[in-house]
Amino acid sequence: MHEARLWTSLEDQDVQCGLCNHFCRIKPNERGKCGVRKNIQGDLYSLVYDKVAAMNLDPIEKKPLFHFHPGSYSLSIGTVGCNFFCVFCQNDSLSQSPKTSEHIPGEEITPEQLVQAAKHHGAESISYTYSEPTIFFELLQDTAKLGKQKGLKNVLVSNGFMSEQALDELGPYVDAINVDLKSFRDDFYREYCGTRLKPVLNNLKKIKELGWWLEVTTLIIPEVNDREEELKELTEFIYKELGREVPWHISKFHPAYKMKDHYSTGMQTLENAYEIGKITGLEYIYLGNVPGHKSENTLCPTCNNLVIERQGFATNKQNLKNGHCYHCGSKISGMGLG
Ligand code: SF4
Incomplete structure (x- = not known):
């Protein structure tokens, strides 16, 4: 404790x-x-400062971050607990267990040991992920500060519901974040997640001001958040408020937790969402949980040539030169960040 x-x-x-x-x-x-x-x-x-419940060496692409140190490894940690109550949670044994059980599982691993482990395994960053990093803020803050001193990057994978003060406190230590924008409807956030949309939108704008590298993920659940009008509004928000260069990951839903009876997202639905984002003008859109799909690759938005070829979380080929397209010399967003 x-x-x-x-x-x-x-x-x-x-x-x-x-x-x-x-x-x-x-x-x-x-x-x-x-x-x-x-x-x-x-x-x-x-209750979780000394209870690391999950720790792995992951490709950074698994967060997912596709434009931040591509091909690098990130020591990824998480504890139990989450401030959301998503009925479709894909990781409920970790996120929801402390709400029904007194027991807090996990191992005591100090910030010093986490930083040492990251260096030892050749990771370029530490990712705070798996559940919701906001709720293990103290462990995150101490590890991030120390990691930064030792030349590591810090990455959050978050639902974006932290307070403004929490964001400010983390500001100097975090380098990149993937935020779930789960829907563009407040009703959805209230009914399916037990939370609200507005703070997430405000935080997304603030994250841009803080200068962290930002990518956004939306899990598309068939007949729940896949309507054209909603996706149009969501992608317009990214375009207008965050920037067309912000990568948008469209993720396939698999039946899970309290939505085990619901069916998986079909390829057509995912591709429709992709088209909506493209028509809005987003430059980088990726389909997730569909290994082998061509949309895992990064194409140059200027000349449309392949700049990064991926297979699942593996980066096979990079046609980049100092963060620029090898073919036409255009800047590829996020690439080459220090
Ligand atoms: S306000 Fe604090 S105690 Fe309440 S859910 Fe958020 S992190 Fe947990």
Whole structure:
């Protein structure tokens, strides 16, 4: 257990957590919505600082980040817990377990050991992922600071629901992020995730201001968030508010958690979404969870030649020169970032 950051004391030993946009008011001996922050006698504690529940050496493409240090490896860590309640969660054993069980699984691995492990295995970055990194903020912040000192990059894979203060605190230490923009309907966020859309949109704009490298992912669930009008609005938001150079990953839904009875996303639906993004004017669109599809490759938006060929998470060929297209010399967004 570790004392939490970003919280305030209220009357009757209640506390208010300031880490994410739920701003939970937590009574003594209770936990916040994420299940991993507990009020003990009027002080807030993180229950996961010393409980790393998942750790792997992953290709950066698996986050997914396709324009940030392509072909590199990222030491990827996560704890249990999440501030979302997505009924379609593809990782519910990790994200939802502390909401129904007192037990917090995981191993004590210090920030120093995580940084050492990343260096030892030749990773260029540490990724905070698998569940929702906001809820293990203290471990993330300490590891990211230390990693930065040792020349590592820091990457978040997030639902984008953190508070503005949490973003500001992480600002100098994070280099890149993939944010799930799960839908462009507040109703969807409320009904399927137990949260709200607006804070995610605000944070996406703020992330651009912070200067982190940004990629966006949308899991397309058939007959739930696949309507043309909604996808048009979502891609227009990316185009107008974030920039046409921001890569958009369209991900295939597989039946999971409380949506095991729902069917998988068909190829036609994914390709329709791809076309909508292209018509909007997005320059880099990728289909995810469909290994071998040609849309895994990066094409130069100027000359349309192949600049990165991928197969699943593997980068086979790079026709890049200092972050520019080898064929026509145009800048390929994100490539060659320090
Ligand atoms: S991180 Fe979010 S969900 Fe968890 S206690 Fe804090 S405000 Fe609540």
